[in-house]
Amino acid sequence: MFTDRRGGVSTGPFASLNLATHVGDDGDAVAENRRRAEARTGRVVALWPRHVHGTDVLTVTRALPAGREVDGCVTADPALAVVALGADCAPVALGDDAAWAAIHVGWRGLRDGIVAAGVAAVRAVGRGAVRAAIGPCICGRCYEFGPADLDAVVAAVGPVVASRTTTGAHALDLPAGIRSELRRAGVESVQDLGVCTSESVAHYSFRREGRTGRQVVLVAGPTP
Numbered sequence: 001m002f003t004d005r006r007g008g009v010s011t012g013p014f015a016s017l018n019l020a021t022h023v024g025d026d027g028d029a030v031a032e033n034r035r036r037a038e039a040r041t042g043r044v045v046a047l048w049p050r051h052v053h054g055t056d057v058l059t060v061t062r063a064l065p066a067g068r069e070v071d072g073c074v075t076a077d078p079a080l081a082v083v084a085l086g087a088d089c090a091p092v093a094l095g096d097d098a099a100w101a102a103i104h105v106g107w108r109g110l111r112d113g114i115v116a117a118g119v120a121a122v123r124a125v126g127r128g129a130v131r132a133a134i135g136p137c138i139c140g141r142c143y144e145f146g147p148a149d150l151d152a153v154v155a156a157v158g159p160v161v162a163s164r165t166t167t168g169a170h171a172l173d174l175p176a177g178i179r180s181e182l183r184r185a186g187v188e189s190v191q192d193l194g195v196c197t198s199e200s201v202a203h204y205s206f207r208r209e210g211r212t213g214r215q216v217v218l219v220a221g222p223t224p
């Protein structure tokens with residue numbers, strides 16, 4: 001399940017379903033928003049993580065206190081849902097017949113291999129073919145990017161990530177990079193929501209807004 005701005009109680013730049021605590025929003029409002037998002041899954045969220053643009057994927061077997069610094073979570077417990085947050089960075093869902101994961105993919109994580117790490121983590125505890133869904137994130141026409149950093153991502157991921165903005169500046173195509181990394185990891189079934197956070201007013205966008213909230217993907221298995 002991918003969330004957007006709608007259906008929460010936060011106000012101002014965080015209106016309304018902000019699910020991140022580190023962005024300056026009211027803590028009680030975020031707690032209520034998290035309760036609402038969790039209720040929509042019918043599961044317990046295993047961990048509300050704090051992302052650090054790394055490549056660690058945590059295997060979760062019980063609910064943990066919020067704030068653990070990790071960019072991916074995987075579980076095979078039908079009672080648990082896993083979550084990844086983003087506002088231009090991509091929340092990505094992964095799953096096979098027995099396990100499911102949520103990973104946070106920004107340009108650093110893409111460069112350093114978070115996608116492959118997420119797929120490997122699902123395979124380690126699951127079975128069957130891994131499938132993926134790419135959530136709302138900034139697109140290749142909007143994500144203006146410094147040439148030096150872009151070169152580093154191209155070197156790691158390939159020329160597919162090199163793009164241009166609508167005005168002709170260097171840009172990074174994050175969803176194209178994620179699709180490429182998924183293919184390289186052997187994931188053939190990939191859904192891409194195709195929503196650009198920078199262009200959609202229904203979504204949070206750090207690039208567009210600066211001070212803003214975060215949407216999430218919540219990933220759960222079959223009804224327990």
Ligand SMILES: [Zn+2]
Nearest residue numbers: 139142196199
């Ligand atoms: Zn865009």
